[in-house]
Amino acid sequence: MKLWSDRRLRLSLTGLGGQYLLALLAVGAFSVNTGNNLLYLVFSLMLGLFLVSGVLSRRALQGLGVKELEEGNLFARVRGGLRLRLQDSGRGRVRGLELLLSMEDGEVQPSFLGAASRSGETSVVFQVRAGHRGWTRLRRLELRTRFPFGLLEKSRFIDLDQPLLVLPHPRTPPAPPTSWRGEGHRTLAQEGVSSPEGARPLRVGDPPGRVHWKRTAQRSQPWVRTFEEERPLGLHLRIDLSAWAPGRPFERELERLSGAILQARLQKREISLEFHGASGAHEARGYTACWRILAQARAEGSTDRAEAAEGPLS
Structure with a gap:
């Protein structure tokens, strides 16, 4: 039941509020018919x-x-966090707000803001699951409250129209092909004593003395210890956009490249991406820069040319 509505504010009566209002009217009617002062007092308190x-x-x-x-x-297609910073002049005021964010081609879980910040700024994290890579938009933020008794629900709307770049799904890459230049199977260790830092899967050339037996038993495959002074080799990726036609195969290739970038980030390896298109050859360095290039990539080849291509990377 909506009592009043416009573009930015909506006031509605909850189920509990409707029952409370009926009880309020009943007490008011009995107080008028009977002239009982106690009923008048109860009616005034309820109102x-x-x-x-x-x-x-x-x-x-x-x-x-x-x-x-x-x-x-x-x-x-992966649930991730989206942080929204809000200006908050409430000075510690209790809010009890439910925040709902609407996004094109995606699902956003509601968030909650319990109290205002005394610093004048607060942050709210939303759990988001986008449907496709590329640019999308955040349309509107709804602030909803039933505070403090749950009788009336008020909603305030804030128009955002905020662009948001969604990165390709990080598909687990296959075994590294020889066409991935710079793919290293060893680490560069400096001289001197180094302390253990973590663990990683066994690679060709790792000494048997570095086997991490506990992690090997947990993962059912050989793992070795890593050290602080080890420097993994970088990874260089290359893709020719003119060799791909728009479609699912092109999207899968972008997802594989995205997974390779994520794997390099987890292994603390340097990453670079060389891509060729109608505007020429370009190169991006760094995890975020490479991801953003893949998120905005568009296939430039024809169907016949894509089928004739021998591989995605050259």
């Missing part, structure tokens, strides 16, 4: 409680504004 609920819930929505959106690395 005051109803009005206080509306006023406090309205105040909980005031003093909030969107300041900045922190994208981070959001992958397609």
